[in-house]
Amino acid sequence: MILTEKEVTTKEVKAWKGLHLLHFQGSSCSQKVRLMLGELEQKWVSHPINLIKQANSTPWYLGINPRGVVPVLVHDGVVHVESNDIITYLNTTFSKPGNSYFFDTSSTAAAEAQQLLDLEESLHMDLRLLTIEFGPLSLKSKDSIDAQEKNGNFDAKRAHEVEWWREKAENGISDSETCAAAKNFSTAFNKLDQRLAEQPWIMGDKISIIDISWFPNVQRLINMGYPMSRHKNLSAYYQRLISRPSFKAELSQPGSRFGKLLFGGIRFANRIKGKSMERCL
Ligand SMILES: N[C@@H](CCC(=O)N[C@@H](CS)C(=O)NCC(=O)O)C(=O)O
Known part of the structure; x- marks a missing residue:
């Protein structure tokens, strides 16, 4: 899921190039995205957000993700949230032909x-x-x-x-x-x-x-x-x-x-x- 221009008030992230992950080591949702990036052999910039210190509730972070949760993926300045949507996006964008991590979307298995x-x-x-x-x-x-x-x-x-x-x-x-x-x-x-x-x-x-x-x-x-x-x-x-x-x-x-x-x-x-x-x- 992509956040709208209006939702992202921490403007600096819009200038970030490449893949940036705002995440916490102990977060299960962040782990999914790190694993997906690893499977796809993508290089990414790490931005640790310490949930123990409530770094997810600062005005800076809430200006990136007003939901106040991790992970957030910023890809070429576009802000993506929701871990399952992020891994789906990464697969669509970066998997090589014949090596997709998704099921055959034309098959009945897609709904399942x-x-x-x-x-x-x-x-x-x-x-x-x-x-x-x-x-x-x-x-x-x-x-x-x-x-x-x-x-x-x-x-x-x-x-x-x-x-x-x-x-x-x-x-x-x-x-x-x-x-x-x-x-x-x-x-x-x-x-x-x-x-x-x-x-x-x-x-x-x-x-x-x-x-x-x-x-x-x-x-x-x-x-x-x-x-x-x-x-x-x-x-x-x-x-x-x-x-x-x-x-x-x-x-x-x-x-x-x-x-x-x-x-x-x-x-x-x-x-x-x-x-x-x-x-x-
Ligand atoms: N549905 C969201 C859930 C995100 C979520 O709840 N993240 C947790 C960590 S796994 C979080 O940031 N919690 C911070 C808090 O509750 O203060 C996703 O899959 O990305």
Whole structure:
């Protein structure tokens, strides 16, 4: 999705040439785009946006993406948002003939693939909620929510995000919400697992953007102690993905290695406390 001229008030980005990614190492949506750029062997300029320091709520950043979330891709001065749209755009723009990461758009599989991208997108809040409960993400402070709301121009999507964070800061996360989120992933993973019983990649014989879109979810859930052994085909598929050069490169970044250690420590602590997703399934 391309933002309009009016939405982008931080004018300097319009002069940026080539591919620029505004992203955060620990963000699942940013990871999709880094993986896609790696698969396509594209060079890109990195602009880290530290979500821990709320760098996504500064007037400068909100002038690039008024939604206040990462990732943002700036390609030759044009601002693209929404990770699934960005990877679709990158594939259309940069994949070589015969090496497309998309399914055959003329086939009936196209609608099915779009549904799988939509399903992935629809689980984003569940992923966020589980990362607060089983990972290193924290609820936001009042000051940080106020900055997210007040800085920059009004944006309906950001207002929705602010409402979500405020509600959670006030009421906390209930056990039933946590279990519903874990169950939603379990249902989606069963669906992927069934497809992978017949074929090596979600859409068939070739890796596609659908695999790239789903990967950060599978990885995050594994990191948070989700019992992935319930989905044998998905587990084997995960191993196939992480043995690809672009995935290896992404996972060997210092930030990714640190993230793995951090999740490992939290998983261990949760095990001692008897806190698990398994009880919900
Ligand atoms: N649908 C959006 C979701 C973007 C999103 O929520 N990004 C998260 C990181 S994965 C974020 O920037 N969160 C910052 C915050 O909530 O303050 C996409 O796929 O790009």
